[in-house]
Amino acid sequence: MVYSLVPKLRLYIRRYYYLALFWTISLLSETALAQETERAIFRTDRINALILVLVFSTVVIIYTRWARQGKTLFLRKIPGLEAVEEAVGRATEMGRPVLYIPGISELDEIETIAGISILGRVAKITAQYDTPLTVPVRYPLVLAAGQEVVEQAYIEVGKKDSYDKDIVRYVAGEQFAFTAHVNGYMMRERPATNIYMGAFFAESLLLAETGNAAGSIQIAGTARPEQLPFFIAACDYTLMGEELYAASAYLSHEPIMLGGLKGQDFVKMLIVFAIILGVILTTAGVGQWYIDLFRAV
C-alpha cells in the first residue's frame, strides 16, 4: 500500500535529489517559456475534471480506510460471480476443462486488466480442484501477464507441479482467426464451463453461441454496451459494465477492495443527484450555467 511506502519514497527522494532538481528546473523553465509566449501551462478549462478526480479519489480512499478499520460494508449479490465456483465444480465433476477468455483487447485496456485479475481468482479455484484450465489469448503482453497470474495462483494453492506454461497460450493476433481457433477448441474439447471476462467485439456472439452448442455453462462479463445483448441472449450469466470491474474485488472478499467499490457507488449517487438537479434546473429554464459547469474538454 502507498501509505507504507512514504518512508521509502523519502529515501528515494534523498537518493535521487539531482533527478528531482532537474525536473523542477525543467518545469520552471517551461513555466517561464510559457509566460513568454503566452501559453498557459495549466489547463484551467479542465478544473471541473480535476475536482471530480479529487472527490472520487478522496471518497474511495475514505471508504478503503473504513474497510481496513473493520467496518462492515454491504454488497448486493452478483449472480454471475456467485456461479463461478459452482461452474468450476461442475467442470471438475464432468472431468472436462474450463475455458477462460480474458477478452480480445490489449493489456492497456482496463477491461483486459480486469479480466486478468479475475483469471487469477478463477485459476486459484481450478488449481484447488485440479480442473484443467485453458486460457487462449490474442496479444503477447496479455500472454505474459496471464502466465504470471496463473502460475502465481497455482503456487499460492500449493500446486506448483500441476502448473503448465501452456495453460495460457497465444492463439492468433487477428480477431476472427482467434475466434475460429476457440470455436474449434470448444467443439472438440467440449469444455464444461466457459468464462468470458473482458473486452469483446463482433466475435462475442460467435463464441457464446458455439459454447451454447457445445453444452457449456457460460458466464460472461464486458463493459461494451453493444456486446451485452449477445451475451445476455446466449450466456447463462452476464456481468454488465461496472460489475466486471467489481468482480475482482467481489471474488477476493477482501474488505479493503470492497471499500473501493463502495466509494465508487457513492460517487455514482453524487452523479445521479447531479443529473436530477440538472433536469430540474433545465426544465425551469435556468440550467445553462449548470450545464456549463460540466462542459468537457
Place this chain on the structure above:
Amino acid sequence: MKTTVPIIVAFVAGVALVLAFFFDQRTLIGSLSQELRIWLSIVGGFTLLLGVVSITRVNFAAVRQRKEGWFYKLITLISIFAMAIPALLPSSWSPLFGRQSGSIYDWLFLYMDAPMMATMFATLAFYIASAAYRAFRARSPESTLLLVTATVIMLWRVPMGEWLFEQLPGDIPFFLNTYIMNGINMAVQRGIIIGAALGAASMSLRIILGIERTYMGKG
C-alpha cells in the same frame, strides 16, 4: 523488492499520466502521456516475438507428438511462416517480397485473409438467428418487452418493414426513432457507459494505489 518496485512504477506512472491531463501538451509533464504511449508501442513490438514463440512451440509439439488434429496445426505453422517470411524480406530482392501491391503478403491478405475474415463475420447472421429463436421467449414481462421491442426495431430497419409500418396509422418510424432509439436506448446506453467508466476509474485508482495487485500475479 519484487512486489515493491512494480507498485512504485504503477503509482508514479499513474499519477504522472493523471497530472499530464491537466497540463498543456507542450510542457514536459503535459507531453508525458504521449511519450509513455510511444514507450508502450515499443515494448509491445518486442513482445510480438513472445506470441510467435508461444504459438510455434504449442503447435510444433502437437505435430511432433501426432496429437489429434496435428495436420491442422501443421497448416497453422506453415501459414505463419509462409506469410511472415516473404513480408520481412526486402522488396528490392523481388517484387514478390515486402508488403506492397503484388507481393505474396498482399496476395495472401487480399485473396485469403480478407475473405476468410468476412466469412467469419458473416456467420454472425446464422448465429444471431439461432440465438434469437432460442432466447426470445415470452417467459416473463421483461422478456416479452425485450422480444416485442427487438421485433419492432428489426422491422423498422428494413424497407419491407417500413412499408408495413406505412400501412398502419400514425408515424411509427418517427415514434421508434424518437422515443425508442433517441429516448430509451440512449438513456440506457449512457447509464451503462457512465457506470462502466466509473468502474474503470475505480479499478484504475485501486491499481495506482497498489490495492489491486492480482493483474501482476500477486493476490
Place this chain on the structure above:
Amino acid sequence: MQQMDRRWVYLMVGISVIIPFLLPMTLPVSITPEARMLYDFVEALPDSSTVMLVFDYYPSTIAECEPMTIAAMHHFFRKDCRVITLSNIPLGGPTMAEAVTRAIAEEYGKVYGVDFVNLGYKANYVAVLSGMGQSIESIFPTDNSGTPLSQLPLMHSVVNYEQIAFIFEVADNATADYWVSIVNAGYGVPMGCGTTAVSAPKYYAFVDAGQFVGLLGGMKGAAEYEQLINRQGDAMVGMGAQSLVHLLIIALVIIGNLGFFVGGIGKRRRIG
C-alpha cells in the same frame, strides 16, 4: 416447434440471403434524421474544402462499412472537396483506402497528390490522433506509398486539424470514441460517424450531444446515404437480403413462442 434443430435455422437463413441475389430487388429506404443530418452537413460544406475520410474498419465488416466510404467519396468528389484518407487499422486499412479512393478518383478525373492523398497507417492511434493536432507531417512524414508529404501539393496547405473542415470516421470498433474525445473535444473539428449496426445504438448519444453531426448505422445507413446522393450501390442491393433475413428471424421468434405457449398449455393439461 420450440426445439428446432439449429441447422434448419441456418439453412433457412442461407436461402433467405441467396434468393435476393438470384432475384435482385431494390427497395427504397426511408431516411433517418441522423443520416439526413450527416448528408446536409457535407452538402453545406464549401466546395473545395479539405476533408478527412478515416478507414477504421477491418475487412470483416467490409459489407457494412465500405458502401459508406464509397458513397462518401462520391459525395466529396462531387463537391470538389480535397480528401485526405488514413487508417488506424493495421490489417488492411490502408489497402482498402487505396482500393476505394483510386477507383472512384478515376471516375471524376481526380489526381493523386492534388485532389486526394492516402496517408496510410501509423501505430498507436491515441498518439496519432493527438499528434495530428500539432502537425500531420510529424505523424505521417510520408504517404502510404512512401512519398514525402512535402512533395504532395494537397498537403502544402494542410498543417493540422485547423485546415480540415470535416472528418468522416467509418469504424467498426471503438476508435470512434477516441476521435470524439481527442479530436472533436480537443480541436473542435466537426465529425460524422459511420459504423456497424451493432455499434450504432451507442452513438445516438454522441449525435444528441452534438459531438457527431450525423450517423450512419450499418448497411441500412449506407443505403440511406446512397439514396441521398442518388447513387445505387452495394448497400441498396444488400437491403433485399437484409429484409428477408429480418423477416425470417421475426417469423422464427413467433414460431418459437407459439411452440413455447402451446407446449406449456399441453403440459398443464397433462398434469391437470
